[in-house]
Amino acid sequence: MANMNLYSRGDKFFVRINMVLVGLFTLATLYPFIYIAAVSLSSGMAARSGVVVLTPVEATFAAYQQILVDPDFWNSYLNTFIYTIGGTIMSLLLVIPAAYALSRPQLIGRRFWNLMVAFTMWFNAGMIPFWLNMRDLGLLDSYFGIIIGFAVNAFNIILLRNFFESIPRSFEEAARMDGANEFQVLWKVFIPLSKPAIATITLFCVVARWNGFFWAMILLQDEGKIPLQVYLRKTIAELSDDHEFSSTLLSSLYSAETVNAAIIVCSIIPVLLFYPFIQKYFNKGILLGGVKE
Amino acid sequence: MANLSDKSRWLLRHFRREWQIYLMLAPAVIWFLTFLYTPMYGLQVAFKDYSIFKGVAGSPWIGFEHFQTLFDNDDFIRSLKNTAILSAYNLLFAFPAPIILALMFNEILNQWYKKGAQTIVYLPHFISTVILAGIVLTAFSPSAGIVNTVLGWFGVDPIYFMSKPEWFRPIFIGSGIWQEAGFSSIVFLAAIAGVNPSLYESAVVDGASRWQMMWKITIPSILPTILIMLIIRIGNLLEVSFELVLLLYQPATYVTADVVNTFIYRQGIQSGQYDLAAAAGLFNAVVAFILVMTANALSKRFSRTSLW
Structure with a gap:
């Protein structure tokens, strides 16, 4: 299939047009990132007058200097790390043992427990009862509330349970002979065999935590506890409705646009660093594991 | 009656032998009850005149208003x-x-x-x-x-x-x-x-x-x-x-x-x-x-x- 010489003239034309179209779509995907990076490195005046297209105009680090001296920025960055790491560990601690238990045939009421988990994917009480419940539990404005409140996801449990179920019984027999208990079988047999599946749900958790903003925004009033996304959201709100703020800074080196772009760049960088690791897994097609039962 | 006690004896033996898997399942079950099923119970406020002071259970019903x-x-x-x-x-x-x-x-x-x-x-x-x-x-x-x-x-x-x-x-x-x-x-x-x-x-x-x-x-x-x-x-x-x-x-x-x-x-x-x-x-x-x-x-x- 890969030998172009076998292709007719019409096919060659088709293949080349296709290559160009894919190239254009790829550039269109890439361009906003380049544009934002260029804005973040331009002067406030240049950004405001709309002359930034591809490369920085009147290049300056002023916007970055502006945010890097803001203690709120660093604080929210640190909070994001706390929520991401804490939340992911909490998720794994709850999800892995539960998925293992649900995969055991001897579990009494297995159908019931599975239904209890799956039902939450079909029916959700919604924003208000969830919020009222968090308030009644005293989990507003709390690190722990954010970490525990979103720790379990039915989809992740089912994905991992399916993976555990696909592991042949013969793998655990040797361990059982040695008198291993359930915890030891899980730890020494199932977890090592399920590294790809566990990596997948870890990835889901990390990405969801890093990017999550809505619940952090409504559950956290204390500015000291907000994550990066909520911090970013505030600067975006200023960008969309406060034009006077920006125009007074017209003469200066930075503007609402450049500061906003600089924060976007700062919050994308860790994702880019993490991205090769992410790719390693979804190239194997494991992310699709949940689609088929 | 003998049948029933047979069953309960079997259950007792089962739990004594398999308690670990129930222990593994318990935290997630508690989590689901606390964070997803309690809000489902809380959905009743949709049919109530909800007041923060009376709480979910204490607020009066008003039907489909x-x-x-x-x-x-x-x-x-x-x-x-x-x-x-x-x-x-x-x-x-x-x-x-x-x-x-x-x-x-x-x-x-x-x-x-x-x-x-x-x-x-x-x-x-x-x-x-x-x-x-x-x-x-x-x-x-x-x-x-x-x-x-x-x-x-x-x-x-x-x-x-x-x-x-x-x-x-x-x-x-x-x-x-x-x-x-x-x-x-x-x-x-x-x-x-x-x-x-x-x-x-x-x-x-x-x-x-x-x-x-x-x-x-x-x-x-x-x-x-x-x-x-x-x-x-x-x-x-x-x-x-x-x-x-x-x-x-x-x-x-x-x-x-x-x-x-x-x-x-x-x-x-x-x-x-x-x-x-x-x-x-x-x-x-x-x-x-x-x-x-x-x-x-x-x-x-x-x-x-x-x-x-």
Whole structure:
């Protein structure tokens, strides 16, 4: 299939047009990132007058200097790390043992427990009862509330349970002979065999935590506890409705646009660093594991 | 009686031997009860005159009054309509995009080119909604944005995109495609990879062109996958990315942008009308539940494999 010489003239034309179209779509995907990076490195005046297209105009680090001296920025960055790491560990601690238990045939009421988990994917009480419940539990404005409140996801449990179920019984027999208990079988047999599946749900958790903003925004009033996304959201709100703020800074080196772009760049960088690791897994097609039962 | 005590003795032995798996399951069960099933119990506020001081259980019942209020409320009706329209646009434009992209990727022979393009188009999926909104607001800004800069080259006056109701839907759907089309194509690429190669070999012998093979072999072969994804999409029809709406809309664009969940957010979280907002949420959840169940029944029928 890969030998172009076998292709007719019409096919060659088709293949080349296709290559160009894919190239254009790829550039269109890439361009906003380049544009934002260029804005973040331009002067406030240049950004405001709309002359930034591809490369920085009147290049300056002023916007970055502006945010890097803001203690709120660093604080929210640190909070994001706390929520991401804490939340992911909490998720794994709850999800892995539960998925293992649900995969055991001897579990009494297995159908019931599975239904209890799956039902939450079909029916959700919604924003208000969830919020009222968090308030009644005293989990507003709390690190722990954010970490525990979103720790379990039915989809992740089912994905991992399916993976555990696909592991042949013969793998655990040797361990059982040695008198291993359930915890030891899980730890020494199932977890090592399920590294790809566990990596997948870890990835889901990390990405969801890093990017999550809505619940952090409504559950956290204390500015000291907000994550990066909520911090970013505030600067975006200023960008969309406060034009006077920006125009007074017209003469200066930075503007609402450049500061906003600089924060976007700062919050994308860790994702880019993490991205090769992410790719390693979804190239194997494991992310699709949940689609088929 | 002897039978019963036999059973209880068996249970006792079972738990004594297998207590560890119940211990493993317990934290997650407690979590589900605390964080997802308690709110379901709390849904009763939709039928109550909720007061913070009386709490969920103590507030008096008022029946369907909130639902009546909702359906007399133009803003709620508008949010239902907008949700339906955005969903329909999603189905029409955002659903086919990854299929087309996967077919195009499949026709690329240069592996290096293909891998490079895929690496780039998958990336936006991992970007947060807030960043997406930040990019959109910057790019469409009237004075500073690149879109108006380019329009200016053609002598078009700056357009205030974000405050024009007629622009909200195209911008919303377009940014959704930018973010998800690439990543969603993975499913279809996997389906294409599973097509029997001998089908192509015999088509080549018959002198079929690439274009014909795409229409006669590839597309029919991945049709089951397309159908399953379509059914999943229908099941999630009400799940318009309301976070993105929340970040992009403004009072001037509510007329086309306000969806059910943003309505609930404003009524409930911002204005404190928890009972009314919970009623709107319950209505939403019931419709979503019916859609999901219908979708699942459909998928059982077409593919003989349940989705869950």
